[in-house]
Amino acid sequence: MSVQQLSIQRLRNLDHVDVNFGSGINLLYGANASGKTSVLEAIHMLSLGRSFRSLKLASLITQNKTDCLLFAKLQNQQGVPVALGMNRRLDGDHSIRLNGESLTSTAELASLLPVQLIDPSSASLIEGGPSLRRQYLDWGVYHHNAAFFGLWKQAQRLLKQRNSALKCGTMSASVRASFDPGLVQVAEQINCLREAYLKLLEPMFFELLAGLVDLPDLKLGYYCGWTANRPYAEILDETLERDLHLGYTQRGPQRADVKLTLSGVNAAERLSRGHQKLVVVALRLAQGKLLSEVQGRNCVFLVDDLAAELDWAHRREICRQLAKLNTQVFVTSVGPNELTDCWPKGIQVNMFHVKHGQVSPS
Ligand SMILES: Nc1ncnc2c1ncn2[C@@H]1O[C@H](COP(=O)(O)OP(=O)(O)O)[C@@H](O)[C@H]1O
Ligand SMILES: [Mg+2]
DSSP states (O other): OEEEEEEEEEETTEEEEEEEOOSSEEEEEOSTTSSHHHHHHHHHHHHHSSOSSOSOHHHHBOTTOSEEEEEEEEEOTTSOEEEEEEEEETTSOEEEEETTEEEOOTHHHHHHSOEEEEOTTTTHHHHSOHHHHHHHHHHHHHHHOTTHHHHHHHHHHHHHHHHHHHTTSOOOHHHHHHHHHHHHHHHHHHHHHHHHHHHHHHHHHHHHHHHHOOOTTEEEEEEOSSSTTSOHHHHHHHHHHHHHHHTSOOSSGGGOEEEEEETTEEHHHHSOHHHHHHHHHHHHHHHHHHHHHHHOOOOEEEEOSTTTTOOHHHHHHHHHHHHHTTSOEEEEESSTTTTTTTSOTTOOEEEEEEETTEEEEO
């Protein structure tokens, strides 16, 4: 899927933008605060229903306005056009329309327009808490296996019910019997899907990483949310007392994590920020590559401020890998020439100048 045409109204400093993009590399350049990241935010919103910079709608909608409106003409890999519209209002009201029909859930969007984001805060995937890495992992599993989303929703529902029962401080055998077997079954299935996905991802990640940085001791591990190689049912039995005391389920698929370690030590404590960023770039490129090679589907790459903190050789390798993915890429930079000579020869780069909230082809 690619974004052929994008219209943005009342999002940050973008009052009214209407622009046609190329289905390959699109470079958005412009001075600081001109609106480049805001254009990427608009595409991210259309994919996931939310921004990557802020969860607060009030900071996203242009100051003193009450709503923002996004519209995109997409084109799938078979060349079929898709019209996608989104209206988000300050009062919480929102609507999404796909080819003129209302959509109720943003989950459908994610499968329609998969996006990967590489931005200056990328290192937080390594430094931050497990939820970010779980989100990363589940993005891949979701696109890889159609059964995942249903299982994940079931697990959320069962955990919610179990946690409210735990809050009462006691749980009878019959109440347990109504949650635990179902939860165990779903948790084990989610675990299998996550493990299988990571197995496929791992070689692609290390191959891409090798082109960027030499980190022979780096390991990509996985924590399923409870003690590895032990049946989840046993863990639930063992932790029941403490779960009752805490009022929530401590172990389970809701605690899964992707563990990056260097010689057994958490990578966040060993890697420089620059290396952390490169590891995250390789992780994100690997997901895009896997989606395209195994599923035959392309995801759109949003690459904000690529030149920031990266030297020329790394910029060049990332541009080379992005171009190789043969997918749509939106990359931002301050000047028009920061990435000149980074792209493989013969690649067409569509340039757009962003100035005071206006986006024009150049
Ligand atoms: N809610 C808002 N209403 C109006 N302007 C905003 C809002 N939020 C941010 N801005 C402004 O939008 C401009 C564009 O920001 P941004 O997209 O981050 O620019 P760039 O990525 O080009 O540096 C900034 O000047 C910022 O102050
Ligand atoms: Mg920016």
